[in-house]
Amino acid sequence: SAVISQKPSRDICQRGTSLTIQCQVDSQVTMMFWYRQQPGQSLTLIATANQGSEATYESGFVIDKFPISRPNLTFSTLTVSNMSPEDSSIYLCSVVGGTGDTEAFFGQGTRLTVV
């Protein structure tokens, strides 16, 4: 199994500012995934982060708003830029692991409130 440490666990931020969320995995993984869970909504994939290349963003998400870094095989960051109250969500990091890569593992999430 993979253990994922995500921080901060929560934050309250002023609109117009940026927040960087860190995700650390206890093993090397090829792909890391960032999800968003808006209040009362399902989890939505933001982007897939591969080491050594630019992240691949899903429809509706852009690099200028959600820049991602992936400096090595165990670490990634997601920045939420120029925040507005609509960005208030839980952001989760995920990796695939287990025998045969048959399970997705998730961090505890970062609960972001923008005021």
Place this chain on the structure above:
Amino acid sequence: GNSVTQMEGPVTLSEEAFLTINCTYTATGYPSLFWYVQYPGEGLQLLLKATKADDKGSNKGFEATYRKETTSFHLEKGSVQVSDSAVYFCALSFLGYSTLTFGKGTMLLVSP
């Protein structure tokens, strides 16, 4: 596109009651299906999965059967415990186990 619909919560039960959380999906083809659970203050954990029609996933007393004809994957448990109180997410995936499409989640509250 792909989507997952699950019953809205919260679902409130007394200990030892029978649990059903409904989940249906829309997808082209035959996805793998999952139930994830999120206990208070923790990340999502895989509860069970099924990768083809008529497969039954089971874990910790929970079961779900992949029904292709009704495109459903309902979660059941015969006797819930207070410790089962959590949010349950139904999900599907085509691309191995990496990118998942989730339902909105169903909160389960079990009282003693």
